[in-house]
Amino acid sequence: MSSRRIRVLIAKPGLDGHDRxxxxxxxxxxxxxxxVIYTGLHQTPEQIVxxxxxxxxxxxxxxxxxxxxxTLIPMVTQLLRERGAxxxxxxxxxxxxxxxxxALKEGGWAKEIFTPGTPLDDIVEWIRNHVKV
Amino acid sequence: xxxxxxxxxxxxxxxxxxxxxxWKDRDCRFETVSxxxxxxxxxxxxxxxxxxxxxxxxPGQYPYTRGVYCNMYRGKLWTMRQFAGYGxxxxxxxRYKYLLxxxxxxxxxxxxxxxxxxxxxxxPRSRGEVGRCGVAVDSLQDMEILFDGIPLDKISxxxxxNGPAAIxxxxxxxxxxxxxxxxxxxTGTIQNDILKEYIAQKSWIFPPEPSLRIITDIFKYAKEHVxxxxxxxxxxxHIREAGATAVQELAFTLADGFAxxxxxxxxxxxxxxxxxxxxxxxxxHIDFFEEIAKYRAxxxxxxxxxxxxxxxxxxxxxxxxxxxxxxxxxxTAQQPENNIVRTAYEALAAVLGGTQSLHTNSMDEVLAxxxxxxxxxxLRTQQILAYxxxxxxxxxxxxxxxxxxxxxxxxxxxxxxxxxxxxRRGGVLACIEQNYFQQEIADAAYRYQKALDTKQRILVxxxxxxxxxEKIEIEILEIDPRVExxxxxxxxxxxxxxxxxxxxxxxxxxxxxxxxxxxxxxxIMDCVKAYATEGEIIQTMKEVFGEYxxxxxx
Numbered sequence: 228m229s230s231r232r233i234r235v236l237i238a239k240p241g242l243d244g245h246d247r248x249x250x251x252x253x254x255x256x257x258x259x260x261x262x263v264i265y266t267g268l269h270q271t272p273e274q275i276v277x278x279x280x281x282x283x284x285x286x287x288x289x290x291x292x293x294x295x296x297x298t299l300i301p302m303v304t305q306l307l308r309e310r311g312a313x314x315x316x317x318x319x320x321x322x323x324x325x326x327x328x329x330a331l332k333e334g335g336w337a338k339e340i341f342t343p344g345t346p347l348d349d350i351v352e353w354i355r356n357h358v359k360v
Numbered sequence: 361x362x363x364x365x366x367x368x369x370x371x372x373x374x375x376x377x378x379x380x381x382x383w384k385d386r387d388c389r390f391e392t393v394s395x396x397x398x399x400x401x402x403x404x405x406x407x408x409x410x411x412x413x414x415x416x417x418x419p420g421q422y423p424y425t426r427g428v429y430c431n432m433y434r435g436k437l438w439t440m441r442q443f444a445g446y447g448x449x450x451x452x453x454x455r456y457k458y459l460l461x462x463x464x465x466x467x468x469x470x471x472x473x474x475x476x477x478x479x480x481x482x483x484p485r486s487r488g489e490v491g492r493c494g495v496a497v498d499s500l501q502d503m504e505i506l507f508d509g510i511p512l513d514k515i516s517x518x519x520x521x522n523g524p525a526a527i528x529x530x531x532x533x534x535x536x537x538x539x540x541x542x543x544x545x546x547t548g549t550i551q552n553d554i555l556k557e558y559i560a561q562k563s564w565i566f567p568p569e570p571s572l573r574i575i576t577d578i579f580k581y582a583k584e585h586v587x588x589x590x591x592x593x594x595x596x597x598h599i600r601e602a603g604a605t606a607v608q609e610l611a612f613t614l615a616d617g618f619a620x621x622x623x624x625x626x627x628x629x630x631x632x633x634x635x636x637x638x639x640x641x642x643x644x645h646i647d648f649f650e651e652i653a654k655y656r657a658x659x660x661x662x663x664x665x666x667x668x669x670x671x672x673x674x675x676x677x678x679x680x681x682x683x684x685x686x687x688x689x690x691x692t693a694q695q696p697e698n699n700i701v702r703t704a705y706e707a708l709a710a711v712l713g714g715t716q717s718l719h720t721n722s723m724d725e726v727l728a729x730x731x732x733x734x735x736x737x738x739l740r741t742q743q744i745l746a747y748x749x750x751x752x753x754x755x756x757x758x759x760x761x762x763x764x765x766x767x768x769x770x771x772x773x774x775x776x777x778x779x780x781x782x783x784r785r786g787g788v789l790a791c792i793e794q795n796y797f798q799q800e801i802a803d804a805a806y807r808y809q810k811a812l813d814t815k816q817r818i819l820v821x822x823x824x825x826x827x828x829x830e831k832i833e834i835e836i837l838e839i840d841p842r843v844e845x846x847x848x849x850x851x852x853x854x855x856x857x858x859x860x861x862x863x864x865x866x867x868x869x870x871x872x873x874x875x876x877x878x879x880x881x882x883x884i885m886d887c888v889k890a891y892a893t894e895g896e897i898i899q900t901m902k903e904v905f906g907e908y909x910x911x912x913x914x
Contacts, residue, residue, distance in 0.1 A: 298488020
């Protein structure tokens, strides 16, 4: 049994305003008993990393539908490492082609990427299985 | 209906129900994709008080339920307008020429996120976003390249741009002038609908008040100089994509429309001076009849309120003209070829609902920007609909269907309830402030996702009829990562070579105009013609108007 609840930061990096997915997932994680913080829109990687550290989260979930994932996801992960917070699990979701999913995972930029059609429970389960608190 | 006939139908229905209830149904509740429960059968009894002349009338006549033009598609087919744009202006120009050559009849420009949000390509916030989900436009120079060799007096162009709509519009007018096309010859649309940005699409720049000022300035300028231009495309599309139901899409969009009408009147315009140039943009989701009813109800509500509430006298002010795009959110990343079929049904609903123009999504848009092959199939879908199926031959062919008329009435009734609630809460701006729309939409989106997860709703290829170990084997359009660098280099070259004193002067004049009450469009036009960049113009305006901020909730 974990002693405390998993803390998750759901973030919208970049200029993309599509927040349907981010908000649905934030709710699902909260309903599953996690503590969820949502950054709101139009966040820079620096702002996201700052929020992740301030809020002492276990997971950062990035939602990107604008095609900027190959730039923004590595930036967030890199900044987390530079700030000594490389232990925070970075996951992502959105419109991300398979080839990029592979590159992001193999490059160590994201632990997992959830693309359209993923059931909410799969995401909850993945987090529970991979994040120990 | 005669009392005797009514009694006869009622008896018949009761009789039928006795037999019918012995048959077991495959589900205990049937509902539209929006969660509206539907019965198994509709009869004249569902249309109590139905009055043909009052509720439907004739095409091209008030209340326009049957369509805004008297001969509809017999006169002119809907405009086939595929939304497109990516990478640099030069690449997009090539795609536009390709589409025109394939028989497309209008252009629709997609911008990248920095352009949409008012940042130049070299701004730190633009990192990784340049040319990604649309074309990058920093200055008049990019617009000149974008429309190079495309005669602006021969085509109509739609721009999906909101916060910076005035700037993009001025650029287009300026390109026209360079081609020798006068502003009054130009036809097209700027989306320019900031209210739905606060509600759903979330690409805002300025706070509501200055945003509405810019919009009414555009109304005024268009009336004088660009009379054939659609100054706004009041959009339900994004509201729906964000998760709204059909009724919410209908009600919130019309509420926005009425808010613009009120803003125009408040700015001193006569309603008939600008209302004929208002246009709409709706989603075509997968629930066939619900969508058709939505379009028909939209026309009727708009006509009635415009005539009765706002006192419009010009019939063109009563006519709700609209563009439709099939629902991106109905598409699936799994078995993407199935999206061709979904899109075809959605397009059929849009046409049966009397749309003026249509974008059909490409099958791969849930994965990336569409490839040429996918775009061609999407366009061909419309052409097959127009030229082969025969659906364009008869006007409003579903009128008189008990179900469709019932559903049209129901949509109207439910939308009117929302409109009253919005009024009760103090209007559209107050509702945005209260997070009312945003919360309603988020709730609907969550309910929909839950229904998928519990298989209460079936999505082919996603939660049922899944191909195990599916490998997605379709070609994906890739944006060359060098696009960003090239665009930045061109922008910086422009900044070095233009007349920077003139740029400074025009921006200063714009700043003073923002502080005062003059119409802003002529000032923006001067900045654009001096090759001030979009980012510089927006930054100048932000210094006076400030920026909008949303309180994040989920």
